[in-house]
Structures are given as structure tokens and as C-alpha cells.
Amino acid sequence: MLGFKLEVPRREDSVQGKTHPIYLDMQATTPVDPRVLDAMLPYLTDQYGNPHSRTHAYGWEAEQAIEDSRKHLADLIGADPKDIIFTSGATESNNMALKGVARFHKEKKRHIITTQTEHKCVLDSCRTLQEEGFDVTYLPVQQNGIIRLEDLEAAIRPDTSIVSIMTVNNETGVIQPVKEIGALLRKHRGIYFHTDAAQAVGKIPVDVNEANIDLMSISGHKIYGPKGIGACYVRRRPRVRLEPIINGGGQERGLRSGTLATHLCVGIGEAARIAKLEMARDREHVKALSDRLINKINAQVEHVIRNGDASGYSGCVNLSFAYVEGESLLMALKDIALSSGSACTSASLEPSYVLRALGAAEDMAHSSLRFGMGRFTTEAEVDYVVNKIVAVVQRLRDMSPLWEMVQEGIDISSIDWAQH
Amino acid sequence: MAAVTPTKEALLQLYSNSLRTARAYSSYNFREYFVRRTKSQFREIQDEKDPAKLSAFYNERVKELAVIKRGAIVNQLYGGWKLVLENEPPKDQALERSDS
Secondary structure (H helix, E strand, C coil): CCCCCCCCCCCCCCCCCCEECEECECCCCCCCCHHHHHHHHHHHCCCCCCCCCCCCHHHHHHHHHHHHHHHHHHHHHCCCHHHEEEECCHHHHHHHHHHHHHHHCCCCCCEEEEECCCCHHHHHHHHHHHHCCCEEEEECCCCCCCCCHHHHHHHCCCCEEEEECCCECCCCCCECCHHHHHHHHHCCCCCEEEEECCCCCCCCCCCCCCCCCCEEEEECCCCCCCCCCEEEEECCCCCCCCCCCECCCCCHHHCECCCCCHHHHHHHHHHHHHHHHHHHHHHHHHHHHHHHHHHHHHHHCCCEEEECCCCCCCCEEEEEECCCCHHHHHHHCCCEECECCCHHHCCCCCCCHHHHHCCCCHHHHHCEEEEECCCCCCHHHHHHHHHHHHHHHHHHHHHCHHHHHHHCCCCHHHCCCCCC | CCCCCCCHHHHHHHHHHHHHHHHCCCCHHHHHHHHHHHHHHHHHHCCCCCHHHHHHHHHHHHHHHHHHHHHHHHHHHHCCCEEHHHHCCCHHHCCCCCCC
């Protein structure tokens, strides 16, 4: 039994006596589940075969492992294993789906529909396509972050080739009505429905057949798997035709050539298998944590606004603390690993375009914090974070002249600031 | 093996082994998760009388225990930074001035 402490030679770069901040940024990435790592390790040691080698046991073992993973992943989203294409991550999947479908049909169809709150990689792929001469419609969202189906229907044109709408938003946790969108698009022949489900798979039930999804992007490191692996669901019946971005040896139905990383594929497969088994338990746990966080903060701090939809994915809570600047809040909270928006844009001080699309005022978009909770977050961590936040927000507000004016009853938005 | 119903002793033994293994993780979050999960899984099965379900549960947990045990060894090798939370003194032990 393992009631002992291992005697381990110390690693050179291991720092002892230093502490780690509490991790509440599960939308950026999640830790690799120890069970996933355990499944991966054999393929990083003795079972190193190339899964595409057909002439020896090393190859067969690796291929078998990959096919098992494909099955686990397909089971999680209700698909057929043959529909799953392994990629390097959700960004590649999004690029592959959008550019692939648009370019394949470019002779007849030159229109793409997406939303303003999509992830950067979808918006950027669309911009590239715009440069190639495609028309792109960016649908606005309502104040709760959800698109209007009437807007979508109105935007559809005879030459629309693909509609891309994400399932769960990475900054606000808003869940789009994917089922209704799928049903709507099914009525129009020849329009493919792509959804970026990187934040949804493994966290909320997703079924590609129920929602009539033609293409779906999945990420490994958002479901407690390793980074560097993702998958794209590409429907075969009716067949979705797309032009591959990467050409080569014809692996993955010719859609994504290149030797598969066996250990990463095994990792995402095992992560998907565990996600399916643990989904109910995880959801319940995450819901309890997020309720705890919201209730405790609301009880102790005033002027807090939740961005997005309250009925969205509960593991993503986006709060704006009025009269406090988000970045200074983050600086003061060095014991907590948080983000004010997506990791891709965390280097810039610009307010989040997702929150702006929701209609949040500039100052509220600047004062937002995103709390991402997951399988491994504990109640004690949430309590610790709440205590810290309450103290820091109070301290920052006490220093703020704006806050003083608000306390005196001055309406900040009515002030005409002098230009210098 | 599958046909044999696990005795209460066997289940209890498995429970304590699983709990001990979960506590061997050096990373706070993994340790807390596996302890929490072990407890709730065994609590769910506590009043189960169906021998088929019991033996399925037993076999599943035995298989998983091996995985979690290997995971604990790897975690002890490469994990182990303490979280800020773990260094905070518990509230009741914190020193307080007698005159405040």
C-alpha cells in the first residue's frame, strides 16, 4: 500500500518552500488528470511505435491504442469513431473546418456566418477568408450573450456555405442554443454547421446527431487531457467535403496528414472516457462551487455584475467589479491565478471584445474577472479566493476617487471629463 | 471472479486502501479530489444489496485503485509544490492578542 513517502532524488529546478497560487483559470487550460497521465506513459516509454506502421507489432499496438481513443472520443459526443479526425488542438480544428469547407465550395458559395463573440481563431480564420474574397456576416448577440435565431435566419443567403457558432463561450460561459440552430440550418440545404465545442465537450452533454452538427472542434487540454491534441468531428453521412490544410501521407482520411502522436491521442481518449463517466459528478461539484462563489461575493461586495447568462455553464463565472480596474485587481491578487478574459488576449490591456459585444460599458468590460472552476477545484479554495477578493476590492475602492464620488451619490456617467 | 459477491470486509478493506492511496498524492487538488471521490463512490454503494452490482463495483474499483496508485507515485515524483492555501494556519490556531 502507498502509505509511504517516496525517496526521490531532487530535481534541479524544483523549488522547495515556494508556494503556488490557487488555480481558477480552467477555461485557459486544465491540469492533466493523473489517470490520463497513467494511460499515456506507456506510449512515452516502451510502446513507441509509429501508429501508421503496418508491418510490425510496434505499429499495431500504437494503432490499436489510437483507435480505442477515437472510440472514447466518439462515444462522448455521440458520433461514429470514423468521423473523428485528430488535430493539434481546437485552433487547428477551427481553421480546418472553416477554411476547408469555405475553400472547397468557393466556386459556388462565398458566404460565411459566425458571431461576434467567437474565439479569436474563428474570427481570424474568417478575416483571412475575407481577404480571399469571401463575405462574412458577424451576428450580434443579445445582452445575455445568446444569438437571436431570427438574426441567423435573416443572415442566411443562397450562397452561404458554413455557419460557425460556438457551443460554450470561453469568456462568459454562455451556452448557445445549438440544437435549435442545428434544426434551423437543417431546413436549408447545403449549409454546413460548425460549432467550436472546446469549452463544452466533457462539461455539458453534447450530441452531434441530436443537434445536427456537421463539424465540431474539440480540445484535449480543456477536458483534463494533454495540450497539443484536439479533434475535429467531420460528418461522413451526409458527407461534409472540405479541402485539407495540411497535405501529405493521407492519414486521417487525407484531411490531416502527418504521423499521429500516439501518447497524445491516448491522452485525449482517456480524458474523454473519464469525462463521460464523471460528467454528472463534475457538473454537480462545479455547480455547487460556482453557487458558493457567487453567493459569497454578492453577500459581501456591492456593485458586482455577472456578465453573460446565469443559466450558462456554471464553471465559468465572469464578474465585473464596478469602480475597480480589472488589471489592478489581478495584480493585487497574486495568490490566485485568474484572468480577466481569454488567455490569448491577456497580454493586452484592451477590454474584452466578447464583453463589448454583450453591450457591457467600457468601464465594466475593464473591470471583469473570469473565475474558472473545474473537477479539481475545492470548496476551501473558493472560500480563500472570496476572502481575498472581498478584501482587495474594498481596499482598491477605498483608494479610488470614483468610488468616493459614487458614495456621495454622484452619477459617474453624467460627468463631462475635461480633455487635457 | 465476477460471480463472487464481495464481502463487507473486502469492501471496507478496499475502501481504506483507496482512501490511503488518495491521501498519498502530494498535489493538493488531486489529493482532495480522489479523497472526495472515493468517499462519495463508496457512500453510494453503502446500502446496495444486489450482488451483481456489488461485484461489478468491486472489480471496477480494484482496477481503478491500481491506476490511482501509479498516479500517486508519479505525482510524488513530479508534483509537490504547496498551494498558498496549505500554508495558511487554520483559523482556530492563529494567534490573537489577548488585549484586542
